[in-house]
Amino acid sequence: MSFDINNIVRTNIAKLKAYSSARDEFEEATAQMVFLDANENPFQNGVNRYPDPKQKGVKELLADLKGLPTNQILLGNGSDEVLDLIFRAFCEPKEDNVILLPPTYGMYGVLSELNNVQTKEVLLSENFDIRVKETLEVIDERSKIIFLCSPNNPSGNAFSEEKIKEIVENFSGLVVIDEAYIDFSSQESWLEKLDNYPNLIVTQTLSKAFGMAGIRLGVCYASCEVVEVLNRIKPPYNVNELTQQRAKERLSSFSEVEKEIGLILEERKKLEEKLQGISFISNLYPSDANFILVKVDDANKRYDQLLEKGIVIRNRTTQPLCENTLRFTVGTLSENTKLIAALNDIE
Numbered sequence: 001m002s003f004d005i006n007n008i009v010r011t012n013i014a015k016l017k018a019y020s021s022a023r024d025e026f027e028e029a030t031a032q033m034v035f036l037d038a039n040e041n042p043f044q045n046g047v048n049r050y051p052d053p054k055q056k057g058v059k060e061l062l063a064d065l066k067g068l069p070t071n072q073i074l075l076g077n078g079s080d081e082v083l084d085l086i087f088r089a090f091c092e093p094k095e096d097n098v099i100l101l102p103p104t105y106g107m108y109g110v111l112s113e114l115n116n117v118q119t120k121e122v123l124l125s126e127n128f129d130i131r132v133k134e135t136l137e138v139i140d141e142r143s144k145i146i147f148l149c150s151p152n153n154p155s156g157n158a159f160s161e162e163k164i165k166e167i168v169e170n171f172s173g174l175v176v177i178d179e180a181y182i183d184f185s186s187q188e189s190w191l192e193k194l195d196n197y198p199n200l201i202v203t204q205t206l207s208k209a210f211g212m213a214g215i216r217l218g219v220c221y222a223s224c225e226v227v228e229v230l231n232r233i234k235p236p237y238n239v240n241e242l243t244q245q246r247a248k249e250r251l252s253s254f255s256e257v258e259k260e261i262g263l264i265l266e267e268r269k270k271l272e273e274k275l276q277g278i279s280f281i282s283n284l285y286p287s288d289a290n291f292i293l294v295k296v297d298d299a300n301k302r303y304d305q306l307l308e309k310g311i312v313i314r315n316r317t318t319q320p321l322c323e324n325t326l327r328f329t330v331g332t333l334s335e336n337t338k339l340i341a342a343l344n345d346i347e
């Protein structure tokens with residue numbers, strides 16, 4: 001299918017010129033320069049200056065880590081902002097639609113409503129796989145984006161390369177693959193294939209494997225054409241100075257991140273084994289993420305019982321295809337031990 005960004009970017013956005021901030025106009029900052037351009041307080045405290053609107057340092061580290069040029073990277077205040085920018089750039093309110101595959105991450109639906117964009121929903125299969133034929137069938141001429149969450153939240157599975165390929169190759173709008181949990185997955189990231197697919201957007205985040213949910217840093221990788229549009233509409237200072245500093249520190253010590261991922265994966269395996277032994281758990285869904293979805297006899301009852309013991313999990317029973325399911329995040333050894341003890345107690 002042929003993809004042309006000019007066919008899908010909103011007309012008002014295509015015409016829009018980016019706001020030029022004071023810091024945009026002077027990129028070649030050197031320590032000797034006197035900055036009297038942005039009405040900042042001149043007394044140094046580490047954050048008295050506006051942050052770099054292009055987040056050059058963070059992007060260079062990510063570019064190194066992922067093997068992509070910096071002009072294929074857009075950063076946001078969490079993935080949530082990145083996803084919102086994608087809606088605002090490409091979906092005409094009240095006219096366009098996006099395709100969601102529930103049960104999946106709730107933010108796609110929330111952002112779609114917020115932007116007054118229609119959603120078409122195609123349920124995943126019973127084992128939470130993409131139903132390719134049914135998904136392609138709902139596409140119409142106003143379909144702009146298909147959201148694929150892989151590994152999927154809340155089911156935990158990653159979709160196969162073949163299934164995703166069929167979607168990406170047979171849709172002339174954008175396919176967003178949300179890879180928030182990719183570092184826990186045995187499947188490969190789609191980043192390496194970005195150059196083959198101009199309609200592909202991959203989002204990742206520092207909130208999960210990188211252990212930085214508190215700094216709010218989401219990442220979007222796409223063609224430089226798509227990234228150029230998103231950069232043009234993003235708020236100039238959307239990633240604050242403290243976030244940029246902490247992200248750079250963390251990205252510079254990726255081996256620590258890898259060590260933690262390894263520990264979480266070990267714990268996930270142990271937890272899966274222990275959960276098999278709980279009598280009221282009737283199904284344990286295979287996980288490619290840092291959480292495990294299980295089916296129980298009575299999700300509301302088990303949720304309350306665990307809460308009484310001070311253990312907070314996620315009850316997913318109201319989600320489509322998720323009746324009587326609970327989602328456990330993989331914690332530390334001691335947290336997981338407490339979870340298992342509590343589950344044994346309430347049997």
Ligand SMILES: *Cc1c(COP(=O)(O)O)cnc(C)c1O
Pocket residue numbers: 077078079080081105149153178180204205206207208213216217218
């Ligand atoms: C947790 C999560 C995110 C992360 O969102 P941030 O705004 O970056 O914290 C994104 N997508 C999915 C599917 C998630 O579960």
